[in-house]
Amino acid sequence: MPRDETPHEEGLSGGNASGAVVRIGDTVRKPWAASTPSVTAFVAALRAGGVDAPEPRGRDDAGRQVIEFVPGDIAIERGTMAPAELRRVGAMVREIHDASAGYVAPEGSVWETAIAAPGTDLVCHNDLAPWNLVVGERWVFIDWDAAAPSTRLWDLAYAAQSFALNDTSAAPVDAARGLAAFADGYGADAALRRALPAAMAERTTAMHEMLRRSHAAGTEPWASMFLEGHGDHWRLVTDYVERHREVWVAALRE
DSSP: OOOOOOOOOEEOSOOTTTOOOEEETTEEEEOOOTTHHHHHHHHHHHHHTTOOOOOEEEEOTTSOEEEEOOOSEEGGGGOSOOHHHHHHHHHHHHHHHHHHHTOOOOTTOOOOOSSOOSOOSEEEOSOOSGGGEEESSSEEEOOOTTOEEEOHHHHHHHHHHHHHSOOTTSOHHHHHHHHHHHHHHHTOOHHHHHHHHHHHHHHHHHHHHHHHHHHHHTOTTHHHHIIIIIHHHHHHHHHHHHHTHHHHHHHHOO
16 A cells, blocks of 8 residues: 655644745745745845844745744743843844845845835844744744835834733833843944834834724735734734833833
């Protein structure tokens, strides 16, 4: 009797905006998009520059992306990060930004991002958050599909808020300590520190508005995500970040 050569596919959680994601052996398979060649070239350049990112491994017979599977826990599932861990993440974000600053995207590059950035200084991940960080023997950011030109401040604002200010039940003074640790790890200069509180408020507002508009227009997958709790989450986060802005300002003073 012939052996079944069909590889076992294990469904992976996540993939809200990138479709079905599965694991086959030591690889992840996910839908191929028009932007995938541009994203793959960017990730390959970061890896060549020393950033630890999942290795792109081409396209399979089903037309899907093939990406290295990185074992470990998803950071958001581990709960609140300690200041030392947030400093480490801040340093990781800085490493990505510094490596990206030297990357020149080829003419004709295609990018897909749901929220327009206020500038195009460098190509950014655009979703550096605890739901996209694998923590194990390696600490690695995954899910690079939303990579696109942006600015250092816009990407940093999203990352800092997502890691340090995502729990709206946390006492602001405690969250502020985490935010300061993140900024310290990043090595944020005085100008970035001054700009960060307002940028975090603008970025969270943009996220909530994108979800709200998508729900009203029936644009998927964002419309469903709005109803599945993401809309309420980003509404609460936006209020939290704005309401305690002076606490963040004080914490970020050098």
